[in-house]
Amino acid sequence: MFKNILKFTVAAGLALGLTACTSDEKKEDTTAKVEPKKTVIKVGATPVPHAEILEVIKPLLKEKGYDLEIVEFTDYVTPNIAVDEGELDANFFQHTPYLTEFNANKNTDLVKTVGVHLEPMGLYSKKITSLDELEDGATIAVPNDPTNESRALDILVKQGLLKFKDVAFKTALDVTENPKNIQLRELDAPQLPRVLDEVDAAIINTNYALAADLNPTKDAIVIESKDSPYVNIVAVKKGNENKDYIKALDAALNSEEVKQFIKEKYKGSIVEAF
Numbered sequence: 001m002f003k004n005i006l007k008f009t010v011a012a013g014l015a016l017g018l019t020a021c022t023s024d025e026k027k028e029d030t031t032a033k034v035e036p037k038k039t040v041i042k043v044g045a046t047p048v049p050h051a052e053i054l055e056v057i058k059p060l061l062k063e064k065g066y067d068l069e070i071v072e073f074t075d076y077v078t079p080n081i082a083v084d085e086g087e088l089d090a091n092f093f094q095h096t097p098y099l100t101e102f103n104a105n106k107n108t109d110l111v112k113t114v115g116v117h118l119e120p121m122g123l124y125s126k127k128i129t130s131l132d133e134l135e136d137g138a139t140i141a142v143p144n145d146p147t148n149e150s151r152a153l154d155i156l157v158k159q160g161l162l163k164f165k166d167v168a169f170k171t172a173l174d175v176t177e178n179p180k181n182i183q184l185r186e187l188d189a190p191q192l193p194r195v196l197d198e199v200d201a202a203i204i205n206t207n208y209a210l211a212a213d214l215n216p217t218k219d220a221i222v223i224e225s226k227d228s229p230y231v232n233i234v235a236v237k238k239g240n241e242n243k244d245y246i247k248a249l250d251a252a253l254n255s256e257e258v259k260q261f262i263k264e265k266y267k268g269s270i271v272e273a274f
Contacts, residue, residue, distance in 0.1 A: 040068075041066050041067070041248075043069070044072075049117070051070050079093055083110055084237055093232070116233065116273060123204075124196060124204055134180060135200070138180065140200060141187050141202035150168075155222060217269050
């Protein structure tokens with residue numbers, strides 16, 4: 001009898017020991033899965049106006065316990081790749097049609113969180129002051145990425161200068177009617193302000209126009225309508241859109257402080273979209 005009691009006691013002790021170890025292990029596992037609170041938000045942006053707008057929200061995010069690190073880019077590809085690979089938490093430079101096309105072509109998985117502002121595209125020239133002065137065979141430079149080129153060509157369509165096939169993204173190859181024999185020169189968007197001396201006109205994204213000291217409301221011969229769908233957005237990797245730090249970033253970018261800054265700084269050349 002005593003031997004049986006002893007066996008039972010030893011077995012029970014071993015069982016309790018194993019249970020305690022398992023319990024401790026579970027606690028350790030649970031603790032290991034707790035992520036430390038994020039305190040730095042890294043956002044990629046083109047310099048004007050995106051980085052300027054982001055500077056405005058640094059104090060707002062600081063109040064919420066976050067430091068904002070702004071990483072500037074001068075192209076439209078690298079900031080998306082950086083977000084997709086986790087080097088950036090978010091970026092702020094593009095519109096939804098561009099993001100959709102980029103995801104499809106680059107196999108990335110980025111999503112929009114909030115819209116912030118609209119940058120109306122404009123047609124600029126150092127040789128003419130109105131479209132009536134545009135001569136037969138004139139050269140017009142346009143962005144060469146699919147969404148922005150199609151967007152630029154829509155401006156020429158609305159002015160009655162060109163007609164195109166019914167395609168998702170217009171290019172120079174899709175022209176069906178060209179009464180003034182306009183020559184389209186497709187270039188990387190950042191280059192467009194630099195070729196104004198070489199072409200008759202160029203259709204330039206507002207961020208690059210502003211960086212070249214061109215004011216859309218004063219210097220553009222033709223400007224894109226304010227009801228354009230090309231609102232500039234915040235983009236993040238899918239799955240991160242509901243993270244606390246992204247919610248804080250979105251709220252700051254859709255704040256009254258940003259709205260007032262856009263109105264006072266850009267005076268209609270950029271308009272808030274929230």
